[in-house]
Amino acid sequence: MSPKINKSQRYLLLDTNIISRFSNENFGEKVIAILREAAGYGYGVAISDLTYFELLNEASPETEVKMVSVLNGITRFYVKKDILIAAGHLGSFYKEHRLPPDQFDQGDKIIAATAILHNCVVFTLNGRDFPQPFFKEIDRRMLDYQSREYPVCVPAYFLEPQLEYTSRYHQKRIEPYAKVGKVTVAPKLKNEKDK
Amino acid sequence: MDTAKKQKSNPLANSATSTVRSVEFAGVISPTSSPDSIVRVDVAKSIQVLEKALKEGVFSSLKNDESEN
Numbered sequence A: 001m002s003p004k005i006n007k008s009q010r011y012l013l014l015d016t017n018i019i020s021r022f023s024n025e026n027f028g029e030k031v032i033a034i035l036r037e038a039a040g041y042g043y044g045v046a047i048s049d050l051t052y053f054e055l056l057n058e059a060s061p062e063t064e065v066k067m068v069s070v071l072n073g074i075t076r077f078y079v080k081k082d083i084l085i086a087a088g089h090l091g092s093f094y095k096e097h098r099l100p101p102d103q104f105d106q107g108d109k110i111i112a113a114t115a116i117l118h119n120c121v122v123f124t125l126n127g128r129d130f131p132q133p134f135f136k137e138i139d140r141r142m143l144d145y146q147s148r149e150y151p152v153c154v155p156a157y158f159l160e161p162q163l164e165y166t167s168r169y170h171q172k173r174i175e176p177y178a179k180v181g182k183v184t185v186a187p188k189l190k191n192e193k194d195k
Numbered sequence B: 001m002d003t004a005k006k007q008k009s010n011p012l013a014n015s016a017t018s019t020v021r022s023v024e025f026a027g028v029i030s031p032t033s034s035p036d037s038i039v040r041v042d043v044a045k046s047i048q049v050l051e052k053a054l055k056e057g058v059f060s061s062l063k064n065d066e067s068e069n
Helices: A016-023 A025-041 A049-056 A061-071 A081-096 A106-118 A163-179 B003-008 B011-016 B043-055
Strands: A011-014 A044-048 A075-077 A121-124 A135-146 A151-161
Touching: A011 A016, A011 A106, A016 A025, A016 A049, A016 A121, A016 B043, A025 A044, A025 A135, A025 A151, A025 B011, A025 B043, A044 A049, A044 A106, A044 B043, A049 A061, A049 A075, A049 A106, A061 B043, A081 A106, A081 A163, A106 A121, A106 A151, A135 B011, A151 B011
Parallel strands: A011 A044, A011 A121, A044 A075
Antiparallel strands: A121 A151, A135 A151
């Protein structure tokens, strides 16, 4: 019998930097413990298609086979057109908020847009990739582990999307265009067949 | 502190019970309810898969950039 899946559960969206540091087993064990704790609270664990790509990027054929098998065993959000449109808009929002453009790469915006549209909590080693006022830190854990020859301690952040602010800012931004019938937003995708 | 109190004071635990809301953003509606925007796997199985891969060293060839924040 397949396990029962709660379709309304909230997900922890694992940023690529969390999984890529699983190359250190000691770090991975600490993260697994946190994931178990989160699951106990009712969270699901998920990745974005973007992370799927980033972990396979430049992989050897041997690594690719193993990695695909692992990644297929984790809940995954597709990067579809709606996510890409939202990521593009998020880039504009950051610019209008005078956030330093060098701080974010395009992948960060795709993961951020995924978190916003699916109301996920982002779990990342780089809190700056998910800036205020669009995200709010709700928790932080210090992960100490043994690297090759020295002890390492890094903060891991839990960031929640600020849906109300983002939605309100978006509406305010498009209002002047809507009034003159020149809405520059992308069409709603709700009933679109080619999503 | 009993488990219920401990959970109440834990922000991560509190956030888990947040109602999943639909949001209109960037001209699109949250696809939360759309079944074709997600491949769902049971959470226990996801964690098990990650743990097994960790033990088997599947991630050992990944770039380990410890200088990253």
